Amino acid sequence: xxxxxxxxxxxGVNKYSTAFGRIWLSxxxxxxxxxxxxxxxRVWGDEQKDFDCNTKQPGCANVCYDHFFPISHIRLWAxxxxxxxxxxxxxxxxxxxxxxxxxxxxxxxxxNKQLYNxxxxxxxxxxxxxxxxxxxxxxxEVSFLYILHRVYDSFYLPRLVKCEVAPCxxxxxxxxxxxxxxxxFTYFMVGASALCIVLNICxxxxxxxxxxxxxxxxxxxxxxxxxxxxxxxxxxxxxxxNVTTSRLDLKEKPPSFKSSYKPSYRPSGLKLxxxxxASAPNLSTTS
Numbered sequence: 001x002x003x004x005x006x007x008x009x010x011x012g013v014n015k016y017s018t019a020f021g022r023i024w025l026s027x028x029x030x031x032x033x034x035x036x037x038x039x040x041x042r043v044w045g046d047e048q049k050d051f052d053c054n055t056k057q058p059g060c061a062n063v064c065y066d067h068f069f070p071i072s073h074i075r076l077w078a079x080x081x082x083x084x085x086x087x088x089x090x091x092x093x094x095x096x097x098x099x100x101x102x103x104x105x106x107x108x109x110x111x112n113k114q115l116y117n118x119x120x121x122x123x124x125x126x127x128x129x130x131x132x133x134x135x136x137x138x139x140x141e142v143s144f145l146y147i148l149h150r151v152y153d154s155f156y157l158p159r160l161v162k163c164e165v166a167p168c169x170x171x172x173x174x175x176x177x178x179x180x181x182x183x184x185f186t187y188f189m190v191g192a193s194a195l196c197i198v199l200n201i202c203x204x205x206x207x208x209x210x211x212x213x214x215x216x217x218x219x220x221x222x223x224x225x226x227x228x229x230x231x232x233x234x235x236x237x238x239x240x241x242n243v244t245t246s247r248l249d250l251k252e253k254p255p256s257f258k259s260s261y262k263p264s265y266r267p268s269g270l271k272l273x274x275x276x277x278a279s280a281p282n283l284s285t286t287s
Contacts, residue, residue, distance in 0.1 A: 013088040016095055016122075016130075020203035024196055028085065031192040036077055040189070043181050044074040050177025057169055064163035064174050070151060073182070077189055080144040084196070087133035087140075094129045122207075131207055138200040141193050148190070155190055157183045 014025055047069065053061040098116055105115040122130050148155060159179045163172045176182070 013092055016091050018203055018206060020199050020206060024199045024203070027192060027195055027199065028081070031195075032077075032081060032189065035185075035188065035192075036074075036081070040074055040077065040185050043178060043185055044072065047072060047177070051174060052177070053163065053172050053174040055168060055172045057167060057172075060163070060165075060168040060172060061174070063165050064161070064168065064172060067163060067165050068161050068174070073148075073152075073186060073189075076144065076148060080140070080193070083144075084137055084140045087136040090133045091126070091130050094126050098126070127207070127211070131204065134200050134204050134207075138197055138204075141197045141200070145190065145193055148186075152186075155183075155186050157186065 014022055017025065048062070048065050051061060051065045051069075053064055055061070102115050106113060157176060157179050159176060161174050161176065163174050164170070
């Protein structure tokens with residue numbers, strides 16, 4: 001397997017990932033791919049040749065090896081690494097699709113027009129693609145751990161196995177090559193896979209919580225703008241809405257134009273005016 005090409009493909013995912021995604025990529029390359037290429041392949045080597053049984057019966061060793069090792073650890077891990085990194089390419093392909101749409105939009109409307117502010121920013125459909133890829137990666141990790149646990153009985157590799165599968169004539173003792181070393185690498189790869197699962201879960205929580213906070217801030221700003229607009233509308237002098245005011249507010253307010261020219265209707269004022277008219281001489285009559 002050409003791991004250099006594999007690394008070059010995944011390097012494009014790094015610039016579209018969050019901080020948890022970058023840590024996940026580092027764990028995959030350093031603790032899984034590097035360990036797999038440098039050490040794990042050499043430790044397993046020709047497993048069937050190192051599987052030794054105390055019988056010369058033709059086909060017995062092959063059948064016993066297939067019974068206890070239905071799938072090789074090293075091939076299962078290689079398959080796991082391929083499957084677990086494939087969802088990350090969904091994000092790269094989505095960004096490439098956005099770049100193509102942006103290029104066509106600028107070619108049609110001019111370079112000053114743009115369809116996306118940033119094609120690699122996780123908003124809209126790209127956010128959902130990234131989130132779905134995290135769920136898929138977590139599901140693949142859990143599935144492969146379950147398969148390994150189911151096949152090899154809690155990831156344990158014994159030194160001696162007893163085989164009674166035909167064509168073995170009786171119970172045969174078979175010995176696994178480098179059992180302790182293989183057990184250490186098995187636990188190490190299982191631990192690295194569990195760490196990747198934890199990082200994926202943390203990234204899912206981070207993305208969802210960040211989205212919730214962004215939506216809450218947007219709703220808060222919208223409510224604040226509506227409140228400000230309502231206050232400005234109520235202060236408008238041309239607004240004819242009936243606003244109820246208290247008596248204290250009416251006392252504090254200066255008299256309006258209408259109230260200053262409003263005639264008084266007190267009875268004492270009327271009597272005084274009648275007396276003045278009665279005492280004044282009548283100038284309208286001519287002598």
